[in-house]
Amino acid sequence: KAGVTQTPRYLIKTRGQQVTLSCSPISGHRSVSWYQQTPGQGLQFLFEYFSETQRNKGNFPGRFSGRQFSNSRSEMNVSTLELGDSALYLCASSLVSGGAEQYFGPGTRLTVT
Amino acid sequence: AQSVTQLGSHVSVSEGALVLLRCNYSSSVPPYLFWYVQYPNQGLQLLLKYTSAATLVKGINGFEAEFKKSETSFHLTKPSAHMSDAAEYFCAVSEGNQGGKLIFGQGTELSVKP
Numbered sequence: 118k119a120g121v122t123q124t125p126r127y128l129i130k131t132r133g134q135q136v137t138l139s140c141s142p143i144s145g146h147r148s149v150s151w152y153q154q155t156p157g158q159g160l161q162f163l164f165e166y167f168s169e170t171q172r173n174k175g176n177f178p179g180r181f182s183g184r185q186f187s188n189s190r191s192e193m194n195v196s197t198l199e200l201g202d203s204a205l206y207l208c209a210s211s212l213v214s215g216g217a218e219q220y221f222g223p224g225t226r227l228t229v230t
Numbered sequence: 231a232q233s234v235t236q237l238g239s240h241v242s243v244s245e246g247a248l249v250l251l252r253c254n255y256s257s258s259v260p261p262y263l264f265w266y267v268q269y270p271n272q273g274l275q276l277l278l279k280y281t282s283a284a285t286l287v288k289g290i291n292g293f294e295a296e297f298k299k300s301e302t303s304f305h306l307t308k309p310s311a312h313m314s315d316a317a318e319y320f321c322a323v324s325e326g327n328q329g330g331k332l333i334f335g336q337g338t339e340l341s342v343k344p
Contacts, residue, residue, distance in 0.1 A: 148329075
């Protein structure tokens with residue numbers, strides 16, 4: 118089975134712009150979670166989608182949003198980018214929600230200048 | 231509230247020596263516990279998972295972890311370190327009623343000396 122794929126792998130944006138990141142889960146997985154990884158804050162949970170519904174949301178401002186499509190693919194969007202949004206954004210998929218193993222993609226490295 | 235504490239941000243061992251990475255958690259309900267490894271410029275790879283079936287959990291690449299409820303610990307061990315084990319290791323906790331939300335520790339960077 119193919120693993121979790123994320124596109125693009127690298128992205129450079131300017132402050133104030135918006136960005137959309139994409140995640141394709143492992144075939145058959147219905148849950149997709151997003152995490153932000155920075156040197157200062159470590160790995161932080163952004164949100165989880167299961168069967169096209171947001172199940173849980175982390176403590177991030179409303180500029181961070183996401184959605185999931187009927188084929189389980191997910192996108193996250195960050196509007197009005199700030200320098201502090203520079204991070205590695207990781208997507209993880211699992212068969213079901215709640216306690217299941219999560220399998221991570223390689224991440225999208227976002228740099229905001 | 232859930233939390234995870236990894237003792238030691240950097241651990242250095244010699245090749246062939248025992249690897250011990252420490253993780254303590256807090257959770258209001260019986261938790262799911264995980265260890266992940268991250269190599270440079272890559273995502274996280276699942277090493278092992280605790281789900282209450284057995285307190286000693288065996289994972290990939292010779293790693294194992296023991297769940298100790300009385301100590302709220304889930305330490306990761308490997309009897310003999312290999313150079314390829316050099317990476318960053320993350321302990322994570324999940325409460326089933328929180329969906330897929332994983333709470334991660336700050337990570338421990340493992341160095342292996344020849």
